[in-house]
Amino acid sequence: MGTPLVIFSGGDPVNRPDLLDLIRHAKKTRLRVATIPAATDKLTRSLINELKGAGLDQMALSLDFPEAERHDTFRGTPQAFIKTMRAVEWAHAEGLALQINTTLCGTTAPFFDAMTDFVRRLGIVFWEIFFLVPVGRGALLSGLSPEECELLFARIHAVQESERFIVKVTEAPHYRRFVAQRENARRPPRGATASMPASLTRSEGPGHTVGLAPRGVNAGNGFMFVSHTGEAYPSGFLPLSAGNVRGASPAEIYRRSPLFQDLRNPDALKGRCGRCEYRTICGGSRSRAFALVGDPLAADPWCGYEPADEEGNPVFESIQGERASAPDLALPRAR
């Protein structure tokens, strides 16, 4: 399929006794390989050495707060912070490219600036910022309003423009619309407004490490999640199975499943996303639409953009309900 990257995630991928074999096999097929181990006592320096030896290109660690108590409470795991910092040191000592994954939600967002300062000092090549999708344990966390998302986008964009490491925003594709609007304001485009911002397609991180995709990746569009039982989902946050790789080829599921096909069709989107001139580069979070609205093709409730009509006038009426429940304009305050 020309797939450039496979990620062994979890749970904790270290629980797979064949993780090293999987990495070696993936490298033989010329994939780039990353993994996201949990910060536990199983993640030792010798395991990191073995991961590197098997050919792992990049290791990601989850870090949501810049200090121990809040991070451990958020993760529900005592000593998660200190174990993460230990793994950061070992990754550097073993020469393994390091990525940090951070969840943004109502609880973590007030600490974004402090988190940025902290992450800058960790020597990473890649910072992946996940906007919460309220499924599973995440359903218990506080969300973000569309206005809060826009404020965070401005801060993230400033980091992206100033840092050497790659910054990737996940489950907030309207960040691409935000950046496109900014770039269009600086240099008005000729013709169509909805082209993918060049700054969001940086193909390599520092030292030829993993970069960004050449186009907007969304659930089922440039991405497939295969569970430990073989079920194929459009994303790890969109629990609608399109088949099982034990009985069907992953490529067939990706290419032929009606669910995946709909998710790749910007004209199948509904509501504001279906009318939006940015739907080909954004399309909204399909996972969040499913989690909050129950329809993977519905408008993303965390985007407040008002698509223009054919004359270029904003169309307001269909988002009144969503706007009415949005909190005030400031980011939630740190407690």
Ligand code: SF4
């Ligand atoms: S309305 Fe939908 S497609 Fe348009 S910017 Fe917002 S999330 Fe993206």
